[in-house]
């Protein structure tokens with residue numbers, strides 16, 4: 001018997017902005033099993049806007065030419081009713097990227113309406129347990145708006161991507177310590193995927209010669225951890241744009257697969273990852289904004305890690321990024337109600 005006969009039924013996964021840059025890497029990663037595992041076949045729903053349909057056709061051709069056994073179907077479309085029909089996972093990537101000199105929140109007026117429309121479409125057409133990852137910027141506030149327009153889907157199912165920031169932070173620490181990046185874990189990203197985010201290494205761990213050590217003890221330079229490190233991660237997106245003249249795409253796609261894989265498969269014992277999730281006010285964050293917290297995941301459900309000690313420096317940073325999210329929320333609500 002062929003092994004494909006033993007595999008479960010395919011699940012439907014939508015990627016929006018499917019003719020764009022991030023999707024160009026992401027689609028391959030999802031199709032070959034990086035997210036749902038080597039035994040889970042997928043049917044990819046590809047949503048983009050009508051003028052991009054000829055480009056999308058080219059992407060469909062290339063996916064076919066990859067000859068990926070797990071990929072059981074591709075549905076290219078400009079119709080949200082088709083795109084969101086019966087999907088179990090949604091990567092909401094489609095949105096305008098920022099250009100040099102812009103902040104991500106400058107994209108609110110252009111992008112938030114997309115997430116209002118797609119929230120309503122998810123509400124009507126997706127599975128009620130669909131897991132939604134918003135990548136399009138400003139990701140946290142777009143995720144909040146998307147969830148507000150999908151009242152029949154639990155708000156815990158709407159998340160925003162700060163995994164790229166987490167991966168960037170881990171890469172910086174690995175390079176500073178001269179250890180492989182896989183040895184660094186549990187760096188936390190607090191707050192907004194913006195230049196007010198707080199990358200926090202105070203609870204992070206590094207494996208050196210078989211021993212788990214607290215990152216601050218290994219780095220032995222709190223000043224670097226509180227200044228340069230924070231700034232490098234906060235500004236990394238802008239630094240990539242300045243170099244590439246386009247925003248990060250390969251690393252964004254990789255982070256999106258990390259986020260969704262952990263959400264479906266769970267985190268390993270002791271491992272903590274960061275996700276933008278609906279805030280319950282933990283750690284003094286404002287409630288009812290999508291705020292990045294440290295979480296653990298089991299059985300498809302995330303839980304905010306409780307009881308971490310937050311010093312005055314961190315409290316100040318959390319307050320700043322929380323205030324920005326409240327301001328973005330006010331602006332987004334005004335735009336969607338206009």
Ligand SMILES: NC(=O)c1ccc[n+]([C@@H]2O[C@H](COP(=O)([O-])OP(=O)(O)OC[C@H]3O[C@@H](n4cnc5c(N)ncnc54)[C@H](O)[C@@H]3O)[C@@H](O)[C@H]2O)c1
Nearest residue numbers: 017019020021022048094095096097135136137161164252
């Ligand atoms: N959260 C993160 O860490 C992170 C990282 C990188 C990029 N981003 C953001 O992701 C978004 C996409 O980036 P990109 O580089 O792929 O951009 P891109 O311009 O290459 O692609 C975006 C695609 O979205 C499509 N699109 C626009 N409106 C749409 C709609 N209503 N429905 C479906 N598709 C639509 C466009 O036609 C285009 O094909 C940007 O907002 C960018 O800022 C977020």
Ligand SMILES: O=C(O)C[C@H](O)C(=O)O
Nearest residue numbers: 098104137237238247248
């Ligand atoms: O910085 C950007 O605008 C793109 C993305 O959000 C990133 O962090 O690279």
